[in-house]
Amino acid sequence: MTFNMKRKSGFASKPTAPAEAVKLKVFTTQKVALAMPYMTPRAPDIRTEINFKVLTPEGKRIFWFNPDADEEGLKWTNVALNSTADNPVLAAPPAMAVEVAHRVLSRCKAVSKVTIVDENEQPLTVEQVKTMQFRPLEESAETEDEDADDDDEDDAIADAVVELKDQVAAHEDKINQLADGMNANDLKLCRAETEIQDLKNIVTELKQAMQNGVLSTVHEANDEIAVTSSVSPPATPAPKKNRLQKATDKKRKLHDELADLQDGASSSTPIDVIAEQATNAPSDTEEEPIALARAKRVLSKKRRL
Secondary structure, three states: OOOOOOOOOOOOOOOOOOEEEEEEEOOOOOHHHHHEOOOOOOOHHHHHHHHHHOOOOOOOOOEOOOOOOOOOOEEEEOOOOOOOOOOOOOOOHHHHHHHHHHHHHHHHEEEEEEEEOOOOEEEOOHHHHHHHOOOOOHHHHHHHHHHHHHHHHHHHHHHHHHHHHHHHHHHHHHHHHHHHHHHHHHHHHHHHHHHHHHHHHHHHHHHHHHHHHHHHHHHHHHHHHHHHOOHHHHHHOOOOOHHHHHHHHHHHHHHHHHEEEEEEEEOOOOHHHHHHHHOOOOOOOOOOOOHHHHHHHHHHHHHHH
């Protein structure tokens, strides 16, 4: 039995990330800051070049990492690790730091380009850096301390100015609110005055109308009084009688008529005899005497009663 023990030759190629840019910033205080990528695929390769190839002729590192730096672009500088505020120390002069870093990083495959600028972000070359006028290191340290103190004072003044601005803005807002309220009150006052004048006009019109109405009412009342005085009041209708009152009145009227007949006839002849004779006697004439006709009518009513 044989086994094929052949191995595959070669290794799988690892994908390479694109190169990244690096910037050198030169200050008149002799400080040189190196701005390099951080947490990127090529950042480790660039750091390796800086730590092991950007060196002085004596073989010492030029750029060191300072985690306490205020700005991200000032964390890698040519300031030595043993440097203090009272005794500043550089790992290499600015011209040497720029020249060596530019030469090494320009050849690095992880770096796309290397730019050099001054503290005002104006472009420079290596030769221009070599001819720059730098301040002494001790003076630079004192200036930095003064600048820090000035920064503190400026910060205090700036804070006071900002606070004053905020107060002014708040006062302006209050003034604007008061002005808006006054304008609204003025508008309300104008509307109120207009409404009051309208009400006064309405009251005046009502008074005039009432005066005219009272005068016309007085004249009409006077006219009605004059007409009423010239016309006699209507007769009051007699109250309606019931059946008993009607029967009583009818009987009283009959007795009155009988009394009248008895007064008109002779006392020797009674009314019943006269009425009986008038009833039984034939009428030779067309018109009966009035007394006989009345006697017949009275007799007939008496019999009914």
